[in-house]
Amino acid sequence: MARCLSIAVCQTGPIQRAAPRAETVGRLVHLLERAAAAGAELAVFPEMALTTFFPRWRMDDQAEIDAFFETAMPGPHTQSLYDAAAKLKIGFALGYSELVYEDGVRHGFNTMDLVGPDGAFIGRYRKMHVPGASDVQEGVTTHLERRYFEPGNLGFPVFDYRGVKVGMAICNDRRWPETYRMLCLNGAEVALIGYNTPLRLDEAPALAHLRMFHNHLPMQAGAYQNTLWVAAAAKAGLEDGQALIGGSCIIAPTGEIAAQAMSLDDEVIVHRADLDLIGVCRKVNFDFDLYRRPDQYRRIAGMA
Numbered sequence: 079m080a081r082c083l084s085i086a087v088c089q090t091g092p093i094q095r096a097a098p099r100a101e102t103v104g105r106l107v108h109l110l111e112r113a114a115a116a117g118a119e120l121a122v123f124p125e126m127a128l129t130t131f132f133p134r135w136r137m138d139d140q141a142e143i144d145a146f147f148e149t150a151m152p153g154p155h156t157q158s159l160y161d162a163a164a165k166l167k168i169g170f171a172l173g174y175s176e177l178v179y180e181d182g183v184r185h186g187f188n189t190m191d192l193v194g195p196d197g198a199f200i201g202r203y204r205k206m207h208v209p210g211a212s213d214v215q216e217g218v219t220t221h222l223e224r225r226y227f228e229p230g231n232l233g234f235p236v237f238d239y240r241g242v243k244v245g246m247a248i249c250n251d252r253r254w255p256e257t258y259r260m261l262c263l264n265g266a267e268v269a270l271i272g273y274n275t276p277l278r279l280d281e282a283p284a285l286a287h288l289r290m291f292h293n294h295l296p297m298q299a300g301a302y303q304n305t306l307w308v309a310a311a312a313k314a315g316l317e318d319g320q321a322l323i324g325g326s327c328i329i330a331p332t333g334e335i336a337a338q339a340m341s342l343d344d345e346v347i348v349h350r351a352d353l354d355l356i357g358v359c360r361k362v363n364f365d366f367d368l369y370r371r372p373d374q375y376r377r378i379a380g381m382a
């Protein structure tokens with residue numbers, strides 16, 4: 079009997095700045111209900127799935143900035159999503175902006191939490207590759223994540239979800255090979271990814287036509303080269319005047335796209351991931367213990 083996990087990607091359409099949290103969480107609950115009805119055992123939501131992608135703006139007022147962050151998860155606005163998970167017996171990974179005080183010092187992280195089918199917290203990931211800048215730059219798509227978020231300090235942890243090893247990554251992380259390699263070396267079988275990716279790229283118009291190609295390419299390569307299932311959820315559509323790409327997908331360890339979203343709106347795609355396919359792919363090429371020689375690479379490169 080094959081070892082499987084039915085995974086849902088819950089893509090959202092735009093979440094406008096004016097949308098009350100409760101309304102947004104209501105949309106997420108509805109998506110989770112659709113995922114459960116389709117037989118999914120685990121769902122992934124986008125990056126920053128509770129608010130608009132506010133790093134597109136330069137803000138100075140701390141109270142204005144903090145309004146986009148969560149100080150507790152679940153909190154008063156998100157408890158209904160955790161309750162729905164327990165009722166529907168389906169866990170989820172949710173991207174949000176985390177505000178935490180450690181030793182009296184304020185820290186902002188771009189975070190994703192993994193929640194079990196009982197609605198209980200399982201584990202946390204904080205985005206490692208924080209892109210963009212800390213202030214507006216002429217001729218560059220304004221993307222000020224480095225103004226609001228620190229790089230993550232949790233590494234690439236892997237958690238047990240119903241006997242399956244699950245890790246997480248957020249948006250720009252998906253472009254870096256280290257993300258998938260670290261998750262794989264930490265034992266991951268499934269990588270849950272959320273992203274908010276603008277369509278426009280003012281700083282590199284020559285690459286503008288490649289936005290979707292550069293979305294799927296690194297995830298397909300990462301899945302293939304590290305024998306991972308990848309489930310990636312976009313926040314898509316025209317959000318506060320900025321077009322965000324869709325292209326949510328579920329990718330097999332073969333690198334094939336097993337399912338892909340068709341819209342730029344709230345949409346659920348589901349695939350019954352055959353986890354035994356990981357072993358097949360490892361046997362063909364990626365048996366790390368047998369074929370991968372980091373010690374040798376380093377010695378040859380004079381890095382040993």
Ligand code: ING
Binds near residue numbers: 209276
């Ligand atoms: N978004 C982008 C991404 O890597 C970005 C970062 C923005 C890259 C604009 C280039 C131009 O998909 C996030 N949220 O990381």
